[in-house]
Every structure is written in structure tokens, then in C-alpha cells.
Amino acid sequence: MSQHGDVWVFAEVDDGKVADVSLELLGKGRELAGTLGVRLGAAILGHGSKKLAEKLFAHGADVVYSAEHERLAQYTTLPFARVLTDLIRDKKPEIVLYGASPVGRDLAPRVASSLKTGLTADCTDLQIGTYESGGRLYQHKLLQIRPAWGGNIIATIVSPDVLPEMATVREGVMHIPEPVEGRGGELVDVPVALDSEGEAVKVLERHTHPRRVDLKAANVIVSGGYGVASQDGFRLVQELAAVLGGAVGASRAAVDSGVIHHDHQVGQTGTTVRPKLYIACGISGAVQHRAGMEESAKILAINIDPSAPIFGIAHYGIVGDCREVLPRIIKALKGKL
Amino acid sequence: MTLPVLLTVPKSANSPRWPNARLLLKYRRARSAFEVEGEAKAQGRTVDEVVGALREKGLFVETWGAEDIGADLGRIGISGSPTKVKKVENVVLTGANLKLFPADDHGVRDLINELIDERTFG
Numbered sequence: 001m002s003q004h005g006d007v008w009v010f011a012e013v014d015d016g017k018v019a020d021v022s023l024e025l026l027g028k029g030r031e032l033a034g035t036l037g038v039r040l041g042a043a044i045l046g047h048g049s050k051k052l053a054e055k056l057f058a059h060g061a062d063v064v065y066s067a068e069h070e071r072l073a074q075y076t077t078l079p080f081a082r083v084l085t086d087l088i089r090d091k092k093p094e095i096v097l098y099g100a101s102p103v104g105r106d107l108a109p110r111v112a113s114s115l116k117t118g119l120t121a122d123c124t125d126l127q128i129g130t131y132e133s134g135g136r137l138y139q140h141k142l143l144q145i146r147p148a149w150g151g152n153i154i155a156t157i158v159s160p161d162v163l164p165e166m167a168t169v170r171e172g173v174m175h176i177p178e179p180v181e182g183r184g185g186e187l188v189d190v191p192v193a194l195d196s197e198g199e200a201v202k203v204l205e206r207h208t209h210p211r212r213v214d215l216k217a218a219n220v221i222v223s224g225g226y227g228v229a230s231q232d233g234f235r236l237v238q239e240l241a242a243v244l245g246g247a248v249g250a251s252r253a254a255v256d257s258g259v260i261h262h263d264h265q266v267g268q269t270g271t272t273v274r275p276k277l278y279i280a281c282g283i284s285g286a287v288q289h290r291a292g293m294e295e296s297a298k299i300l301a302i303n304i305d306p307s308a309p310i311f312g313i314a315h316y317g318i319v320g321d322c323r324e325v326l327p328r329i330i331k332a333l334k335g336k337l
Numbered sequence: 338m339t340l341p342v343l344l345t346v347p348k349s350a351n352s353p354r355w356p357n358a359r360l361l362l363k364y365r366r367a368r369s370a371f372e373v374e375g376e377a378k379a380q381g382r383t384v385d386e387v388v389g390a391l392r393e394k395g396l397f398v399e400t401w402g403a404e405d406i407g408a409d410l411g412r413i414g415i416s417g418s419p420t421k422v423k424k425v426e427n428v429v430l431t432g433a434n435l436k437l438f439p440a441d442d443h444g445v446r447d448l449i450n451e452l453i454d455e456r457t458f459g
Contacts, residue, residue, distance in 0.1 A: 311435055
């Protein structure tokens with residue numbers, strides 16, 4: 001018997017499927033569980049979600065805790081928090097990971113608060129390591145790593161004295177490892193007793209809007225930032241993307257200015273992408289933006305400011321005004337491709 | 338449904354309206370407890386007098402501290418946080434061996450040729 005509790009992933013169900021971010025977390029969770037020498041668990045709450053257990057096993061879970069109840073068919077805060085909190089109290093995992101999705105961001109703080117434990121939001125990396133404080137050495141702690149203070153620092157955060165250690169991780173930050181089809185595991189049925197407390201709110205109707213753009217699947221992304229945050233400026237970004245058959249991305253500055261929808265935002269509060277080519281137009285490259293694109297295979301930066309941080313991670317650069325440079329690129333490409 | 342109920346919305350839920358100029362002018366003179374102390378001293382009045390006058394005009398901004406809401410002092414602030422910062426590092430840009438091209442037609446053409454040659458395009 002290990003001295004540590006297991007590593008868990010909250011398996012989010014999105015439209016009858018396991019959300020990508022949960023599969024990404026299973027990949028990371030597998031690593032952490034291996035380091036600690038414990039099992040990887042997945043908690044899945046729903047109504048008819050039990051059949052997704054196979055998928056969770058294939059992606060690395062050793063144990064799947066399945067809570068089935070009609071009131072868990074769709075996510076609502078209180079029933080989910082109640083069931084998950086009780087399950088954590090009962091099974092005592094060491095670590096619980098959540099996707100930093102709207103659901104994870106709603107659920108994780110409430111569970112942390114009920115359990116009086118810590119939670120680090122929007123982690124970009126997770127490791128197992130040591131922590132020293134007041135002459136005391138804590139071993140095998142979850143190092144929760146994330147950019148902080150809106151700026152150029154990376155903080156490593158620990159929860160030394162409380163369990164479980166909990167973190168949310170943004171979608172796209174971790175890789176989904178190849179699933180092992182037919183890989184089995186232990187399926188545990190979780191008894192669910194929900195009283196009327198969970199009925200504070202009811203889902204009456206549910207509408208889904210398809211995303212306007214699939215940035216994660218794009219080979220080429222042309223992104224615009226503050227330097228092109230006007231209707232005319234952004235039209236050039238869109239035109240270049242069209243010529244290259246790529247998708248249109250944006251920095252937060254461009255989204256905030258209203259020239260493009262948030263679905264296009266790349267970065268810490270948008271989508272994390274890894275295209276073959278990322279073209280950053282008029283984007284200074286704040287750490288929050290870089291966190292969402294720095295693993296692109298090739299980065300081309302076009303910016304009027306030669307000292308913009310984006311040039312620090314770019315492979316190719318042009319120092320110049322996008323409103324002049326982009327038309328030249330578009331014209332040259334139209335002659336070539 | 339029982340009230341009160343707590344609702345949160347994403348950033349995109351609404352665009353804030355412009356501030357109302359008349360209200361801006363009116364509430365320019367609003368004060369919180371922290372601000373009143375210094376001002377009362379300067380005016381040679383007691384804090385209670387100043388607060389009373391502000392309250393009458395609807396210009397006193399209530400401040401609730403930890404004691405006012407009965408918070409457990411052992412569970413708030415940095416000492417009460419279950420999470421601790423182990424270390425903070427400056428982000429070191431990895432440096433991708435940046436290759437700069439001039440912003441003119443020549444530079445643009447060279448850049449495109451290079452991207453085609455290394456099969457990033459096509």
C-alpha cells in the first residue's frame with residue numbers, strides 16, 4: 001500500500017463525450033501517478049456517462065468512479081459539487097485535476113472551499129517536487145506552475161499542509177497521448193444521494209453554439225493584435241489567412257477592441273494552439289499570449305516595435321507596420337501559391 | 338427557486354454602458370471610511386460628523402472589513418491561504434534564433450521563398 005493517495009482527474013462530459021481537456025489531463029495525470037507510484041483515477045458524473053469509462057481506461061485511468069443520477073445529466077453547480085466532494089472525502093485522493101473550462105472553473109473552487117483545501121487555477125505545467133518552509137521539508141508535493149501577475153513571471157505554487165492538492169489546467173496545454181484501446185481498469189459505481197439542496201437552480205433549456213473557428217485543428221494561423229485592432233487592419237489579417245488557407249486568431253487586445261469574436265482568441269484566456277506556422281501581426285507578445293502559441297512549429301512575427309517580446313520567441317521577423325507589410329505579403333503570395 | 342441566488346456571467350455577456358456624466362459629478366464627492374479620517378482631521382471635525390453628513394447625502398461608501406463579516410482570521414489573507422508560493426521566476430525567452438527580413442518587397446519575397454523551401458508553406 002502506497003503512502004500516497006491516488007491522482008484523480010475530473011472527467012468532464014461535453015455533449016455525450018469526454019471533453020478533450022479531460023483526456024489531456026489523463027495524460028499528465030498518468031505521469032504524476034507514475035512518479036508517485038499510485039493509481040490514476042477518473043471521476044465521471046452524469047446520466048448515462050458510465051459507458052464512457054472505456055474511453056477513460058484507454059487514456060490511462062486505472063480506476064473510474066462513475067456517479068449516475070438523472071440530476072447529473074447536465075452540469076449544475078450544487079449537485080456536482082456535492083457528489084464530487086463526498087467522493088473525495090470518501091476515497092481521499094492526493095491530487096485532483098480539472099480542466100479550466102467554464103464547468104471546471106465553477107466546480108473546482110466550490111469543491112476546494114468545501115474541503116478547505118487549496119486550488120491553483122490555470123496551471124500551464126504540473127510536476128512532483130519538494131517544498132521547504134520553516135525548516136520543514138515536504139516531499140512529493142504537486143508543483144502547480146502558472147504565469148502570474150499579468151506579467152513576465154512564472155510562479156510555482158504548492159499546497160503543503162492540505163489534501164487533496166487541486167489545480168485547473170487550460171485546454172490544449174497538455175498533449176493527449178495515444179489511447180490504448182481495450183486497456184481495462186476498475187469501474188467503481190458511486191452511490192448518489194441528492195437531497196433538495198441541489199435544486200437551487202434547474203436547467204430549463206440548453207442551446208449550443210458551434211465554435212466560430214477551430215483553431216486547434218489549423219495548420220496555419222494568422223493572428224492580429226493591438227497593431228491591427230481596427231476594421232481595416234484586421235481585414236488584412238483575415239485576407240492573409242484566406243490566402244494561406246489558414247485560420248484567423250487574435251490577441252486579447254484585438255478581441256477587447258471588438259474587431260473579432262472571443263472564439264478566435266489565442267492565449268491564456270483563449271485557445272492554446274500548435275500550428276505548423278503562426279503569424280503574429282501587430283502582437284507585442286505578452287506572456288499570456290505567448291503561453292497560447294509558443295509551441296507553434298514556426299513563428300513569424302510582424303511588429304513595428306523591434307523590442308517587442310514576440311521577437312524573442314519568433315523564428316522569422318519583420319520589423320514594420322502591418323498595414324504596409326501585410327499587403328506586400330498578400331500580393332507576393334498571390335503571385336506564388 | 339429560493340433567493341438569494343449567485344450568478345456569474347462571462348466577460349462577453351454585456352458591454353458596459355458609458356458612465357452617466359451627471360452621476361459622475363455627483364459621486365465625485367463620495368468617500369469611504371479610509372478617506373474620511375484624513376479629511377476630518379484637516380477640517381477640524383470628528384469622523385462621525387463627516388460620515389453623518391456624507392451619509393445624509395448618500396455619499397458615504399460603506400466598507401466591510403474582516404471583522405464586519407465575522408471572517409475567521411486564520412483562514413484569510415496570505416497566512417490563511419492553503420496555497421503557498423514556492424518560487425517565482427522571470428520568464429526567460431527561449432530565443433528561437435530569430436531571422437529578420439526587411440519590410441520591403443525584397444524582404445517579403447525572400448521570407449516567402451524561405452518558408453516555401455523549408456516546406457512550412459505548401
